[in-house]
Structures are given as structure tokens and as C-alpha cells.
Amino acid sequence: MNLSEKVANLPLTPGVYLMKDSLGHIIYVGKAKQLKKRVQSYFYNSKGHSPKVKRLVSNIRDLEYRLTDTEFEAFMLECQLIKEIKPMYNRKMKNPLAYTYISIRREGAYRQLEVGYEPGAGEKSHHFGPYTSRSTVERAIQGIKESQRILCSSPHVKNSLCLNHSLGLCIGMCGGGKALEQYNLIIDQVIALLNGSDTGILNDLERRMEEAAERFDFEAAAKYRDYTGAVQALLHKEKVSRFTEENRNIAVLESVSEAALKLILIKGSRIIHQDKLDSGHPGLQQLITSAVRDHFRLAKDQPPDEVNRHKIDEAQIIYSYLKHSSGCYILIPGEWLEPGPQADLDEGVRGLLDSCFEQAE
Numbered sequence: 001m002n003l004s005e006k007v008a009n010l011p012l013t014p015g016v017y018l019m020k021d022s023l024g025h026i027i028y029v030g031k032a033k034q035l036k037k038r039v040q041s042y043f044y045n046s047k048g049h050s051p052k053v054k055r056l057v058s059n060i061r062d063l064e065y066r067l068t069d070t071e072f073e074a075f076m077l078e079c080q081l082i083k084e085i086k087p088m089y090n091r092k093m094k095n096p097l098a099y100t101y102i103s104i105r106r107e108g109a110y111r112q113l114e115v116g117y118e119p120g121a122g123e124k125s126h127h128f129g130p131y132t133s134r135s136t137v138e139r140a141i142q143g144i145k146e147s148q149r150i151l152c153s154s155p156h157v158k159n160s161l162c163l164n165h166s167l168g169l170c171i172g173m174c175g176g177g178k179a180l181e182q183y184n185l186i187i188d189q190v191i192a193l194l195n196g197s198d199t200g201i202l203n204d205l206e207r208r209m210e211e212a213a214e215r216f217d218f219e220a221a222a223k224y225r226d227y228t229g230a231v232q233a234l235l236h237k238e239k240v241s242r243f244t245e246e247n248r249n250i251a252v253l254e255s256v257s258e259a260a261l262k263l264i265l266i267k268g269s270r271i272i273h274q275d276k277l278d279s280g281h282p283g284l285q286q287l288i289t290s291a292v293r294d295h296f297r298l299a300k301d302q303p304p305d306e307v308n309r310h311k312i313d314e315a316q317i318i319y320s321y322l323k324h325s326s327g328c329y330i331l332i333p334g335e336w337l338e339p340g341p342q343a344d345l346d347e348g349v350r351g352l353l354d355s356c357f358e359q360a361e
Contacts, residue, residue: 099130143227
């Protein structure tokens with residue numbers, strides 16, 4: 001069967017597709033809610049494709065696919081296969097070692113806000129990350145420094161003002177005194193922004209964007225729009241990193257068809273069990289309760305996986321699913337898994353089933 005015939009015979013179901021070159025090497029892995037429509041899109045309406053996609057398509061000579069019961073499984077399988085195979089066209093995970101961190105550490109007379117490939121060291125330092133896009137981090141930090149006027153061109157207090165102060169980009173902490181006190185308050189706000197407890201700086205960026213648009217200064221409005229987007233991306237990644245480190249027990253239940261449900265159990269950012277269940281089974285609730293109890297108990301003492309680029313990508317999929325998907329899930333507290341009466345676990349599973357059946361109607 002040639003490539004055109006394979007594409008024409010693809011099913012309209014969730015799954016993962018693996019593109020191959022003339023030597024049979026897998027050069028790209030993708031996921032789809034409807035495999036046939038997604039794969040066909042590569043070969044039709046090619047005028048709208050980016051140069052990268054056009055280069056990919058020109059090298060495709062064959063493909064294979066793997067079906068999944070749900071779109072969520074397709075996302076997770078894609079992430080796993082990219083990690084294992086490292087296809088050349090999957091830029092997203094091409095360099096798994098390149099993490100970026102934001103560090104706030106004291107050097108000289110005042111704290112420095114820096115971007116680097118390693119977290120800051122020392123008891124009094126703060127660090128945030130890892131982030132997978134250095135350009136986004138740098139754009140966000142540039143926006144924060146510029147909007148808060150802490151874009152100092154002198155790294156140390158020398159009791160003299162730097163060139164950027166005369167340009168209105170530095171409040172003058174390089175000269176010491178009251179400006180240094182103000183600078184420290186701003187750095188505290190930056191820390192609060194990145195740990196999610198105060199969005200004042202983000203609100204300020206949004207206000208500057210709106211004011212620039214109102215006075216028809218579209219260049220400034222576009223700049224602050226980009227800064228705002230970069231900061232929002234940073235905050236989202238911080239939430240994902242914290243979510244990964246929390247190593248939670250998550251039970252996901254999705255309707256596959258009128259007669260079937262898919263149970264997926266997740267520990268942190270790792271799937272530890274999945275099973276397709278008959279939705280009409282008379283003991284369905286007990287089956288799910290037993291699976292939840294047994295599998296999470298086995299995984300209880302396993303240490304959290306090391307937070308790296310792959311784990312962040314996996315956690316991103318899970319986090320986005322939990323926040324935005326119409327699927328049903330519950331978080332399983334550790335105390336629900338203790339020996340003895342399991343009223344809370346029973347009630348939680350019952351609620352999970354009820355929600356899933358309501359959505360399927």
C-alpha cells in the first residue's frame with residue numbers, strides 16, 4: 001500500500017502518527033483527535049504551510065500510526081515517543097538539556113535579577129524554573145525591568161548614576177540611598193509575581209499596553225503586549241513546575257463510547273495504570289475504587305521523578321487537561337488510601353462516575 005492509500009485509509013479516531021523518510025527513519029511524531037483529518041492536512045492546502053512543514057512533507061515517504069482510546073492518551077503517547085525516538089523535525093524536545101532559570105541573588109550591594117542555564121546558589125538566593133524557552137524568559141525579564149525602571153547599566157552601587165538613569169530606564173539604585181530601598185521593594189514584587197502571590201507587575205504591564213493603545217501609540221502597545229504575553233507564559237510554566245513537584249495522585253475517567261469508559265491513573269506526571277471498562281458493569285464503582293486504591297498504594301513510596309524538560313512537557317499536557325478539558329477527574333489525597341474504612345474514597349469515585357455519565361448524556 002502506497003502513502004496516498006495509507007492516508008486515505010486512516011481512521012477518524014484519536015491516535016499518534018509517525019512520519020518516515022525514504023530510509024524508514026521516523027522523522028516526525030504527531031498526535032491527533034481525528035487521525036485522518038490531521039494527516040491529510042499535511043498534503044492538502046500546502047500554500048499555508050510554514051517552511052518547516054513544507055520541508056517535512058517533502059521528505060515523507062511512509063507512515064505508521066498507533067490508535068488510542070482518547071485524545072488525552074494520544075497527547076501522552078506522543079510525548080513519550082518523542083522522548084524515546086527524538087525525531088529530527090520535533091523541535092519541541094530537540095535539546096532536552098537546555099533549561100533556563102531565573103535567579104535572584106545578592107551580588108555586591110543589591111540583589112540581581114538574572115537569566116541563566118543553572119539555578120542560583122546560596123541560602124539567600126531565589127530561583128524559578130526550569131523553563132523550556134529562553135527567548136520567552138528573556139523577553140519577560142526585559143519587560144519587567146523596563147516597566148519597573150530597574151534596567152540598570154551598572155552592576156554595582158558606585159554612588160553615581162548610570163547612563164540608563166538619564167534615559168529613564170533606571171530608578172537610580174546604582175546611586176544608593178532611597179532609590180535602593182525602592183529597588184528592593186520592586187525585587188520583592190518580582191519574587192511575589194513569580195511565586196504566584198502577587199500579579200501587580202503583570203497588571204501594570206497590561207495597563208501600559210491599554211494606555212498606549214488609547215493614545216494610538218501602536219508600537220508601544222505591541223511591545224507591552226509581547227511583554228505581557230511572555231510574563232503570562234512564565235507564570236503558567238511556574239504553575240506547571242509546582243504541579244509536577246507536588247507529585248499528586250490523579251484519577252481520570254473519560255467516556256470512550258456509549259458502552260465503554262477509560263480509567264487513567266496518574267502519579268505526578270506519570271501514567272501508572274490505564275484500563276478500558278464496560279460502562280454497564282454491575283460492579284463498576286468497586287472496580288474503579290479497587291484500581292485506585294491498589295495502584296496508588298503501590299506508587300505511594302516512589303520518589304517524584306526528576307524535573308526535566310520531558311517531565312515538564314508531560315506535566316504541561318496533564319495540567320492543561322485538568323484545567324481546560326471536559327474530561328472528569330479527581331485528586332486522591334494520601335489519607336484516602338490508608339488502611340481501614342474508605343468512605344471518602346468510595347464517595348469520591350461515586351462522584352467521578354456520576355460526573356462522567358452526566359457529560360456523556
